[in-house]
Amino acid sequence: MPDFIDNHIFVTGPEKDLGTFRQSHFACNKRTGRVEFDLGSIVPMPDVLRDIEGDSESDLALLALGADLDQTADPWSLTFDRVREFDWVKAAGIRSRQELLAHLNERTPAAVSAARKRVAAFQQTGYHDGHVWRLANWGVKWSPTSTFIVAQTPELLEFGFETPWCFPEPAFRRLGLIYPTLCFDITAANPDLGIGIQGHVLGDEVRLERMSMADIYDGCAGTSRFDETHEEEAPP
Structure with missing residues (x-):
């Protein structure tokens, strides 16, 4: 069984572009019936x-x-x-x-x-x-699961999801190019391993830094990113 990474994404930008992002990259998983963040909508598999x-x-x-x-x-x-x-x-x-x-x-x-x-x-x-393709183009062996919404306004969307072993960096690099006006602030962590990633993607600028879990939790204290209560599972 893989160790899952908890990914929390804070997206900000113009209302129109953020609306397009919401509508374009969340889809129903046919197997589970849940709406999930969909990497295949970012980098489609052949x-x-x-x-x-x-x-x-x-x-x-x-x-x-x-x-x-x-x-x-x-x-x-x-x-x-x-x-x-x-x-x-x-x-x-x-x-x-x-x-x-x-x-x-x-x-x-x-x-x-x-x-x-x-x-x-x-x-x-x-x-x-497909397995080798997904690792190369998404950065993970399969698409996200357990997607949830933390908060959303016309110019903000905060959401989370799980991925096996890794943060899907190649897919987010692609998102930066698709939506150059949106800023993706990223926190990805695995408490069991005691390590994580923080950074952002804005256009072609990608800054991701490996950090200790202590530093990540200290940096997120007082925010909703690690709140365990989620009223919504997916965007409307």
Whole structure:
């Protein structure tokens, strides 16, 4: 299970632009029926990736097809050299990608078919699946949950939401460019980890600073940002 980040956003600016922001970036989650802050309305996912998610079997098939999954500096990224050290690979006498592909075609043909779709998606978008795309373009593995409204006036909107592990920085960088007249003051915190982020996005100016939880709570004392009582779950 992920550690969730509590994100509190204080948006100020002209009434017209703030109204457009309210109307454009909150949507009903079809699974839960809740209205949530919608990162997909800020940076839309390509249609070809919407139903494509990676799994261990199709990852193996991707390697067999010649794809490079080592897209980050993650030392645990799956590579063919690592796969060759698996006991079952050694037992099957697999020494090449072609032999791995033949083995998977016989044992798990559905995984090979799924991998071919992921290769086609990569050729169109540069990403093998929706998970990798979301991390790169939203900064989080899925869209926000538990959205709530703290306060709103014609020129102010304060709201919160949860995201797994990280604050969605790439999406907010995009928001700054879409709404250059709006200022997004940001507090993102995980009390269990004892760390957080504070800063703002205004146009192409992005200032985000990692801070201790003590500093964050001291800075927010007397404000509504960490008030546990929320009368509204989403904007009208």
